Structures are given as structure tokens and as C-alpha cells.
Amino acid sequence: MTERKRIRKSPAVRRDEIRGAARAIALEQGLSAVTQRAVAERVGIVPGLVTHYVDRMELLVAEIFREIAREELEQVRGEVAGAGGDVDRVLVLLRELIGDYRRDVALVWVDGWSLSRRNDDLAAVLTEEARAWEEFVAAVLADGHRAEALHAPDALALARFVVGATDGLSAQAAVWAGYEAETLGTVVRTVAGLLRIPREELTLRGY
Amino acid sequence: MTERKRIRKSPAVRRDEIRGAARAIALEQGLSAVTQRAVAERVGIVPGLVTHYVDRMELLVAEIFREIAREELEQVRGEVAGAGGDVDRVLVLLRELIGDYRRDVALVWVDGWSLSRRNDDLAAVLTEEARAWEEFVAAVLADGHRAEALHAPDALALARFVVGATDGLSAQAAVWAGYEAETLGTVVRTVAGLLRIPREELTLRGY
DNA sequence: CGACTTATTGATCGTTCGGTCAATAACTAC
């Protein structure tokens, strides 16, 4: 019925199609749904062709995870860079992490944590990306500290706390969504207090 | 070689053996390793016998998760109940959640989050147990608030924050262990600040 | 001791997974 002529494409294009399909599946149905057959069907090719372009499926999953994590980090990085002062940068960061968090991406992180026990490639990528996040947040905090807009003597330790806490909170929100809004305020106030950001800075911004 | 006489046991005993094996596997190798065959081999029976006692495997996984989560909650509940004052109860709670957290249990929670997308029974249990945790933490905070030992006007919102944050932090620690100790101090100080517990209360306890 | 209940086995089914390979046909280049 739906038998059509086989279309021959350049390896580069095919590779992109496969990675694109894998990425979409990961975001829509989770990392563990990224299977040879699922990717093949989405691209409209035969399963065997996927492995022809992908050494091992485990590796593809790991690379797709990296792609998604990097994308998110760069997006937040952009938002934060666009913010005005040092305090604003921190507040924008928190809003991005909690308020405007992306449910699909949060679920991919959860999958990553769970799968990394059996997928070594994924485990390696996971720690890399987590480190990248920590360093980014630490840099934002350190900048604010240098500018004396906030108090963050040990920026890295604080960053780890912020990243860990927000990860957990977005994971929660992702699974039983419902109270992101009320949580955002609590998180912002908490971290702001930790950073000794003056209370009036928050109130005049509506937190 | 290892063929031995078949041993016939009472349904109750067999059921316990199966649940025990499933629990051990979940803690040692993760929730997704709780399979018909793995459980059967561990008990020393044939795979078919497992399903004979267990309706559906998905349900067994969900029930095992509940067992593990409840166990942990009750253990922490006990520790907290044994603590002296209201402030101490909160500090003990945090120590249990972050410092003395159980790596295997934290990983089971991560697995649960990830698997619950495809296992509805598990998803239901997961939300139940998460609610139980929230309510427990909220109760501890509310008690402290009533006793005027700390400031927690909206105990449930705060509890959700604490649970979410500690979940994320223990998940992190579970995967790339290494900085639990330094994290504990940060978390304790953060939450203590949020609860407006006087600083001297912490210093004289060594935080 | 013999009969009955049922816990237990062993065999089997259908599905999905990752991975391999010869055969084929679509483009390219001469």
C-alpha cells in the first residue's frame, strides 16, 4: 500500500534526520523510547539503516541527551545575558530554572539519571552537562559577588545547591504539575535570602 | 547438576519470598531490574511461578516501590520523633534527608520518577508517597511554628520546597557522589535561614 | 496408607529489543 520508491540521500542529511527524530522522540516520550525501531519509523526508513549510521544505540541516546541539555543551557545563558544588573541576572536565572522550566527537558533529565546506571556513555555525558550547569550558575553568582550586589563567597558550593534544588523541584513539577507558581516565589525568596539580596530588591520586582 | 527436589511452600511464605527478592533487586539494581525472571532466579523458582503469585509485574514494581518509600519515611519519622526540641527535630530531619540519606533509596526514587511515565500503577503510588512525605515534613514545621521555635507560616509550601530540594540534591549525590558533606552545611543554613531559626542555635550545634 | 488438593514445573507463545549481512537499486560520473 504505502510502498514508495526508495529515496537515496546523502549521509549528512540522513544523519541529521536520524538525530532529529531521536531528539523529538526523547522530548515527547522519554529517553528510553529512543529505540532503533522508533527512530526508523519516524524517519520513514528501515531499522537496519539506523544502526548503519549509529555505531551503538546507547551512544545515540547519550549524544541526544547532550544535545538537549546543551540547548537548554544555551537558551538560559542567553536570557540571563540579556538581563540588566547583577541582581536581575540572578532573578532571571531562577525564573528560567523554576518558573519557565521546560517540562519535557526536566523529564529527560530524570530519565538520564535513571538510565545512566546502565548506560556508561550516558553517565559520562550526564556528569559533563551537570558540571557545565554548575559552572554557569557559579559564574553568575561570582559576578554578582564581585559587583557586591549579593553575597556568595563560595559560589560553586552555592551553585551546586541551587542546581540540585531546582532540579528536584522541576522534576516534582514535571510529574505532578500543579504548584510551580507558588513554588517560584518560595525559591526566589529562599535563594535571595541566602545571597543576602536586600528584601526591597525583591518586593519592587514583584516577588 | 543443581537439580534439586521441588519444595512446596505455603502461599503466604512464597509470596513473602517473592516480595523480598523483588525488594532486594530494586535496591541493588534499580526498579527496572525487577523482572519476572530476575525475581524467579533469586528466589530459586521458575519464572512462571512469579506471575502465578503476582497478577501483573507492573503492579509488583509499584508495590515494592511503596514498600521501600514507606520504610524510609517511617525510619526518618522515628529518628525525628526521638529528637529533643522543635529546632532539633528540624535539624535531625535535614540531616536524615541530606547527610544520612540512603543512596539506594534515592536511586529508587529516581527510577520511580522515570518509570512512572509508562507505569500507571507506579505513578499513582509515587504521588501518594510524595504526598505522605510532604505532609510529614509540613507537620514537623507546623509544630515548630506553633511552639514559636521557628517561622513557618505556610508549612505545606515550605515542606514542598524542602522535599523537592532535598530530592534533587540526593539524586545528584547518588549519581556522582562526592560532595554530600559540604552540601549538608549549605542546606541546613539555607533552610534554617528560611525558617528564621536563630544563627546561634546552629553554631552551638556545629553547623 | 491412599486419595485429594494445589503449589510447582516445563514448555511455549507473542512482542520488542539491538545488531548483522547479502542483495538491491538510486544516484553519479565517465
Add this chain to the structure above:
DNA sequence: GTAGTTATTGACCGAACGATCAATAAGTCG
């Protein structure tokens, strides 16, 4: 137009999953 390169197919493996069911034997009870 024709030959050659190779992207693509289709047909396979073996392994692991959940699940079902008749046949069997262990323990119990009269």
C-alpha cells in the same frame, strides 16, 4: 548511455520481556 559506488532494503539472529497452561508431584488429611 552505461558502469560503478554505496545508500538502502529485507531478511535474518539471539536475547529478554510478560504471560498462559496443561502436566506433575509435594504435602495433607481422612
